[in-house]
Amino acid sequence: xxxxxxxxxxxxxxxxxxxxxxxxxxxxxxxxxxxxxxxxxxxxxxxxxxxxxxxxxxxxxxxxxxxxxxxxxxxxxxxxxxxxxxxxxxxxxxxxxxxxxxxxxxxxxxxxxxxxxxxxxxxxxxxx
Numbered sequence: 001x002x003x004x005x006x007x008x009x010x011x012x013x014x015x016x017x018x019x020x021x022x023x024x025x026x027x028x029x030x031x032x033x034x035x036x037x038x039x040x041x042x043x044x045x046x047x048x049x050x051x052x053x054x055x056x057x058x059x060x061x062x063x064x065x066x067x068x069x070x071x072x073x074x075x076x077x078x079x080x081x082x083x084x085x086x087x088x089x090x091x092x093x094x095x096x097x098x099x100x101x102x103x104x105x106x107x108x109x110x111x112x113x114x115x116x117x118x119x120x121x122x123x124x125x126x127x128x
Contacts, residue, residue, distance in 0.1 A: 007040075013090035014061045014083075020094075021063025028065060038076070041083055045072045061086050061093075077125035085117055 001009075011018070025044045029035055033047030044050075045066040057066040057075040059082035066072035066079075086093045101111035112118060 010087040011062065014086040014093070016061070016091040017086045017093050018061025018063055021060025021065070024060060024065055025063050034069070039080075041080070043072055043076075045069050059083055059086065078121045081121035081124045082117070085120070 021042070025033075025035060025042060028044050028047055028050060031047050031049040033044050033050055035042055035044045037043075040062065042063045043066070044063065045068055050065070050067045053065065053067050055067075056071045057064060057079050059079045062083060064072065064076075064079045064083070066075065085097075089096050097115065097117050100117055101115040104114040105111040
């Protein structure tokens, strides 16, 4: 298979997650946020309501939402690891992420900080 074919399959496999991100991005764009494509990922930040987001950034397939352009720059590497995770897990990513966090919480650990998806993202983004 050609490289283009492999890339297309990764986008297709992650498409359900990206669709959720597209809806969220559309809402933020209607509220004044700004978007740009960076290496195959739609990045959305700024505007009237992004400062109210309960996180600095979040990845939804090939869409990354951030409170501010500065947060986007600061977290870009970390969020790109989540993009790769979405490409790996496809439509199961959201459930896998939530279940991994729930499992950590049930074990008396921190649902976010000890979530293996977050551990990988911190490790991989720090190593670049």
